[in-house]
Amino acid sequence: MxxxxxxxxxxxxxxxxxxxxxxxxxxxxxxxxxxxxxxxxxxxxxxxxxxxxxxxxxxxxxxxxxxxxxxxxxxxxxxISLVPEGRGTFASLSTEENLQLGGISRKADHALEDDMKRMYRYFPVLEERKKQQAGMLSGGEQQMLAVARALMSRxxxxxxxxxxxxxxxxxxxxxxxxxxxxxxxxxxxxxxxxxxxxxxxxxxxxxxxxxxxxxxxxxxxxxxxxxxxxxxxxxxx
Ligand SMILES: Nc1ncnc2c1ncn2[C@@H]1O[C@H](COP(=O)(O)OP(=O)(O)OP(=O)(O)O)[C@@H](O)[C@H]1O
Ligand SMILES: [Mg+2]
Incomplete structure (x- = not known):
């Protein structure tokens, strides 16, 4: 197929x-x-x-x-997008910035904002933490961010x-x-x-x-x- x-x-x-x-x-x-x-x-x-x-x-x-x-x-x-072992998010960047970077492989387009909103629907906790540094998120939140970031490349x-x-x-x-x-x-x-x-x-x-x-x-x-x-x-x- x-x-x-x-x-x-x-x-x-x-x-x-x-x-x-x-x-x-x-x-x-x-x-x-x-x-x-x-x-x-x-x-x-x-x-x-x-x-x-x-x-x-x-x-x-x-x-x-x-x-x-x-x-x-x-x-x-x-x-093909990898969610690496140990998560690999950027600790000093915010949740929001990590998600934006996840979408960077695509051509810049207005769908980026829509995709972020979609991620926040799957992972509501990430929206609550969108301004927080990734390094300060809990382990579970960081894993969710890692998955969401990978999904941002569609x-x-x-x-x-x-x-x-x-x-x-x-x-x-x-x-x-x-x-x-x-x-x-x-x-x-x-x-x-x-x-x-x-x-x-x-x-x-x-x-x-x-x-x-x-x-x-x-x-x-x-x-x-x-x-x-x-x-x-x-x-x-
Ligand atoms: N960059 C590297 N240089 C040399 N050896 C490596 C390197 N990366 C992994 N290895 C070795 O390759 C083998 C397989 O490692 P790998 O990380 O793929 O295992 P894994 O199945 O993911 O294990 P785990 O469940 O512990 O994550 C190990 O013996 C490891 O020490
Ligand atoms: Mg391994």
Whole structure:
């Protein structure tokens, strides 16, 4: 289909360490897919490779585009936006300024204001905090700002790196409810890296499991939820 993401034998090395050892994954347009796996498996490396922030080899296509030969800005403009691990908002800038920067990859247009308003509808707390420095926001508010900022580029595909990290259960639930409504309203595809597998499996269509730089399992969320070994290793039950 039009805007599928097809990862075929992607490798990443840092110096002598061969971190991603030929992973293959598919994300169909409109799908929510989760990438699970233990610390150090290469999940962040995968998202950075897809965003052009880390040099990767192999073949990755997004629709007709050949992603591994594109610069990060071009990848962003093609509709792929990353919400990085640790959020990556600009601490000294206000909530509002962070959102404006999120929209900067687009041509300047009056829709920027409309998009900010739309973000404030999804995340009312950000409107209450629009003049506040991002660094002074709570962890949950910062994560919401990071997601909203990524959405300001009007992505078709959102890459989320551990969105629930360090957040209280109630805030995590709130964040995932908002992601769900964003998915329904905007039809955005999502690739979500998570450690909180039980939670993300309620939301995702399919899952891949990455271990030591290789995909070791994949299936629909339903299949994964019924698999004993996966339940033990990744779903904490
Ligand atoms: N810039 C880098 N230079 C050298 N090694 C790196 C670099 N970035 C990551 N690594 C190594 O690559 C491996 C995979 O790291 P990565 O951050 O992708 O893991 P992860 O699955 O996201 O882990 P976590 O769940 O802890 O976030 C790790 O062993 C890490 O130390
Ligand atoms: Mg990581």
């Amino acid at each position: 039009g805007q599928d993401l097809i990862i075929d034998d992607m490798h990443v090395s840092y110096g002598d360490s061969h971190i991603l050892q030929g992973i293959s994954m598919v994300l169909h347009e409109g799908e929510v897919v989760t990438l699970l796996g233990p610390n150090g498996a290469g999940k962040t490396t995968t998202l950075r490779g897809l965003s052009g922030l880390t040099k990767a080899t192999g073949k990755v296509t997004y629709g007709k585009l050949d992603l591994l030969n594109m610069k990060p800005e071009a990848i962003l403009r093609s509709g 992505p078709k595909l959102l890459l989320l790196d551990e969105p629930s990290f360090g957040l209280a259960p109630r805030i995590i639930e709130q964040l995932f409810d908002i992601l769900k409504s964003i998915r329904e309203t905007e039809g955005i595809s999502m690739l979500i890296v998570e450690q909180n597998a039980a939670l993300v499996m309620q939301f995702a269509d399919r899952a891949y499991v990455l271990e030591a730089g290789q995909i070791v399992l994949s299936g629909t969320a339903k299949e994964m939820q019924n698999n004993e070994a996966i339940l033990k290793s990744y779903l904490g039950s």
